[in-house]
Amino acid sequence: MTPRPGLVLEVDRSTPPTLFWHGERFALERLPEGSRVVYAPEPLPALRDPSAAIRHALTHPLGDRAPLPALLRPGMRLTICFDDISLPLPPMQAPDVRQLVIEQVLDMAAEAGVDDVVLVAALALHRRMTEAELRHALGDRIYDAFAPQGLLTQHDAEDPDNLVHLGTTAEGEDVEINKRAATSDLLVYVNINLVAMDGGHKSVATGLASYRSLRHHHNPRTMVHSRSFMDAPRSELHSSNWRMGRLIADSGVQVFQIETTLNTDTFPSQFGFLQRREWEWSLRDRATYAATAAALDRTPPRIARQIFHSIRAPHAMVSVQAGEVEAVHEVTTANVWRQQGVEVDGQADILTMGLPYICPYNVGSIMNPVLVACLGLGYFFNLYRGKPLVRPGGVVILHHPTPWEFHPGHHPSYIDFFEEVLSQTTDPVEMSKTYEESFATDPWYVHLYRTGNAYHGVHPFYMWYWCAHALDHLGRVIVVGGDPAAVRRMGFSPATSLSDALEMASDVVGRSPSLTHIHTPPLLMADVR
């Protein structure tokens, strides 16, 4: 049976309540009549033989690139870089796509007699991965072969000895990336393109860059001018990365890009109801929903968090392409759209969204308030092409408990950012001028980033800049069920229920607003006309 495309449902009297994520819980909300609910296309079928597909991609590259085996020769320096723990979400069931791809790359390298091979996790300013996470992404065979020899490394954006400045773009942007990767004869990059913003030149230009380089596109100005950052041609973030990527290519770094896309089969069968449209819920779906919701109501949030973070997604690979970066990424983007695209007619006054327990920066961790804002106003708000799902001056209503909680090991600078910066200003421009530098260069944060599992000191700023476009665009942000103090700290309004939130929104958008709800999971991209 072919999967059905996405759908925009108009709510009427017969529409059952709509499912909202609410952190580690769910809520069924009855949306006002006339509201539109955007549903993602159903998951595409998995590739029947992933190994064969990978082999085919490596030997039939796109664009101006020779097949991978032809690029490999004895005595060369080969560096294989791969996306880090932020992709995919939730982490996929073993074997991970990265393992499948890299195993084949390594087999080819071994056949060609390459013995100087180093693996680099492309962390950018993300936290270092733990042994368990690396083993999960790469498989034990690769881990045990490389890690003990120190050949499995994680990019360190603060290691002056392992960074190289390749030059400055025409726009004056510094390009400084991982030295080992830049000075190798071949840089193979293995990506997982979960959403449209991933991949392309961004893989190397961002994933392997230093703070000095990243600050040229990770800033409020760029983010306000990325409309949206999920739509590369209209994204200043991507323009900058593309300039950098071309400079990297021009300076002689040979990149062999391998991109994969996954289907949206996001949750295992016991959460089947999450993947289905409410009016199509079977008796079994209803029963499991009722049981799950009741059980979660009785579970302490901490335990619920552990349960959810232990979920491994049954994601399956639906495409793999390799070769020259830009040629590859064009096909990849088309594949992402094929899975996620939904056409939506016009903007609404109000956009509602239920936010889950996870975003790219809290795998195995806590979704702190800054990440809640980033997921809602950064990621979900930007899941559009054309124009935002909500009109300028409109209202976004987020559904999330937004607890005032932080993981001290993963997000130490977030704690201080929330206390010291957001208490003073929520304006991205203002904070970038006044506070960014001191957080980015704080030796303690640098130390924790380099030696522990902490995000870089500047990372919370980036998360807030991610929201810059939305903050610029919106008239009001309301968080249903959020911790009032935490929500207010961010300049948003807390509401106890969706109907209260709608009542509050009427101050901004009038008494009879139009409303669009993005239904997740699975992820979708709205093509707004």
Place this chain on the structure above:
Amino acid sequence: MPIRHALTGKRFFITGATGFLGTALVERILRSVPDAEVVLLVRPGRRASPADRAGREILRNDCFDRLRRELGTSFDEVVGRRVTAVGGDVSRDGLGLDAEGRRLLAACDVVVHSAATVSFDAPLDQAVEINLLGPSRVAAALAEARAEALSEARTTTRDATTPVTGGAPPADAPPMAPGVHMIAVSTAYVAGTHQGEAKEELLTSNRFSLDVDWRAEVEAARRLRQDLEAASRRPETLQRFAKKAREELGAAGEHLLAARAERFRDEWVKDQLVEAGSVRAQSLGWPDAYPFTKAMGERALIESATVPLTIVRPSIIESALAEPVPGWIRGFRMAEPIIISYARGLLREFPGVPEGVIDVVPVDMVVAAILAVAAGPAPEAPDAPAVYHVASGVRNPFLYGRLVELIQQWFAVHPLYDDRGQPISLPEWTFPGRGRVQRQLQRATKAMDAAERVLTALPVRGRQAALSAAVEERNTLAKRALGYVGLYGAYTETEARYRVDRLLALWESLDDADRAEFCFDPGVLDWDHYVHDVHLPSIVTHARVRTSPGRTVMASRSDRARRAILSPERHLAAFDLEHTLIAANVVDSYAWLASRHLPGRERPGFVAGLVAQAPSLLALDRRDRGDFLRFFYRRYEDAPVEQVQADAWELFHRQLLPRSFPAGLARVREHRRLGHRTLLITGALDFVVAPLRPLFDDIVCARMGQSGGRFTGHLDELPPIGEARAQLLADYAAAHGLELSQSVAYADSASDLAMLEAVGFPVAVNPETRLAAIARRRGWHVEHWSRAKGGAARPLPIGPLDVRRLTSARGRT
């Protein structure tokens, strides 16, 4: 003759000028009597000269604000000319006067003896030395000084061969006053509280008063002091004090414990003497040691007096009615703490008879009466002194019930506020008997004692510990209330009437101008006005209690303290580690490291073993932290150095950092940004604290010996703990040219007391109970830092399982 004229140019000798009455007297003389001079007998301080002390403790009192205003810039000159301070002490024979002091005394026209220990719970021997022997010592010193001056004058006169009479005295020596009048201030209560009428007459003429030999009392009190000093040094008693000190301070170090135990010994002796004083007084019919020793003092004085003498006996002296300003008061006396305790809701009952008379008199009336007495003719014969009561009970009785009513009315309109800014509601008094109130309070304090013991024993910290410190404070206040009832209960049940016929006769003899200026007729008192508009507003201001709602006071105090701590002028910030920056201890770290590579099946045994030892480890830690660390660290014997060092990083990031206090780590970095040196002082091992290196300029920690790539289990040197930290801080500051008085120290436990005491800015972080109590008493800044909500929740500090072991099986298939 008007008082002003009669006293113009006279020279007064005043004892007890630092007291309430004395200060008012000095001020009144300087302000209202032209050209009069005052010589003050002041006890020399340890470092301050008598003149310094007089300047600081008398002239700088707000009593002199009015005079300062009236004189303007000439205040210092006028006061400097008219006030002389001489060093001396009424508890020493001859008052401890030097020759100059004696000459000044001899030259005085009026000697007012108002020095006394007025506290009703003074140790007996102290009360005897000051109250009993003081007056006669003043009289004796006066006689001796005058005799000395006379013989000197004779010698000088003979040498100069000038006639004895009419000759001018030498220019450098003050002349001897031709006549002198000694006025001794006593108390109306020397006549006791349980009789009908007390006349203004000597105690010897009073038919109720027992003929007690004051010399025997002096002898007994002095001997009792010696006996108690000896008893307090008996081994079993000393052990008790040592145990108490340890209970209060924990393992704070031998020096501090010894100092505390010695203070307990002192306090014990004092308590015994207080108890002895009140029992002896009651056995002779006085309510407590104060009137008893004052009464004995009058007897001794009369026996030894050789100069004309007047005894002025005020009743309970309270705030000024009008002079120098309405409501002026110095020090907290008898009624004030009771009233404030009541308004704070602490004193739920106070005994008393509503119809009973409470005999209160404003201080300015007592001063006026003394000046009127001084201006009048001195009694002819020294052995027939005049006696005046300055009391209100007969002329203008103030009923106890009315007082309570007035206080209730006033506080209903002007309530005090509790710590949370909520108005405190007033208890309703039912005027029970003294015994019932005492029993109630005793029950309450007993319950609180028990609660306090339990709370101190609990391993709580931070806000819970602050709570138990609050229980302790409430307990202290309740005990104080119990003390008030015991001490002052008698005065609200007084049946005696202190007649004021002579005082009124003196009043009648004054002209209208004097009456207007030096009012001492208790008849003019309007009690409602006095209580509502004069006394209560004044004492509420003095008590520094919260009189406005909201939390501002507390918040601003702690903000001020924080600003002071984070001033760029500070030099050094020293931090303790465990429970100050990270909620973990050496046992956690060990358990984590030791279990890190244990296979799953061996873990339950390991945990069980550690848990089984927990009580004995805890006990050892409480007894002596140094011994504990040495003993505990032996467990690292034979551990592979490299492995442990590598695992320690993981321990830090996965176990310690999630249990850290983000606000604490931010504070360390803030100190660094401000240019302060930062120092970590901890008993933890070097490899455990290595990941903290970038936060601190220096780290002082325990170091373990190594041999052949393995740890020896023995420390290279003693870990810096307890009192060693104070020394270490001092050495460190000296080595880096820093001042400890400009330094900050952060710690969580009483065992860090020495370190906290060593610096100018101690901060108690999430203090455990003992330190919470100490910090509260000493006004130290307290920080409540919490772990980031969302930090790791591992219930046991056990390292994660090796991933390889989990996955190897899968890898093989």
